[in-house]
Amino acid sequence: MSTATESGLDWRAAWTAALDDLEMDVLAVETMLLDERRLAETPPANPWRPPTELGALPLELRPRADEILTRQLAVAEEIAKRLTANRQQMAMTSRIETGEAVKRPVYLDFAI
Template identity: 85%
Template sequence: MSARASNAVDWRSAWTAALDDLEMDVLAVETMLADERRIAEAPPSDLWRPPTELGALPLELRPRADEILTRQLAAAEEIARRLTANRQQMAMTSRIETGEAVKRPVYLDCAM
């Protein structure tokens, strides 16, 4: 194998490995979104970092990269939706009176 062919194989392998790492990161987020209890029990410890000096993405890996991007965007949209829902729920619960601070009658005597 020539040096040029070897470099092309190394370049493609490096991009494949980078996409593998990125896909595992998206899968971890999707898994946490599917199981809310898991988020509290095991927060992510190793965040994905983009590799450096890879060069251009090989054309044959473009469909896979596009699919990963689509999944990332869907996960980000779901996270935003859940954050909004949490804020709305917090706003609603903050308006609920527990009766602790203000003493009010619990019944009205209509017999009089």
């Protein structure tokens, strides 16, 4: 009977550790999104990889997994919004710097 209990604890501990890792990755992205000055080119040092051979998620960990998923979706949406805004800003900046937005003749009055 103790073997079943121990394997049940190992199963829960493995899932808890997997959720801990996933939550830390979400927290890192949330922190990066809050820090306006952080370099976008800095990749995460150790990206999260889904665990293998864990079996089904324990029912008591489902609310936590759902909350992490909700946070992941919110972070993904925020990243998409920022990428869109960045592309729009880049397009506007390129038109302002090069004058491509308005192509009209330029006349200089040298009479003065």
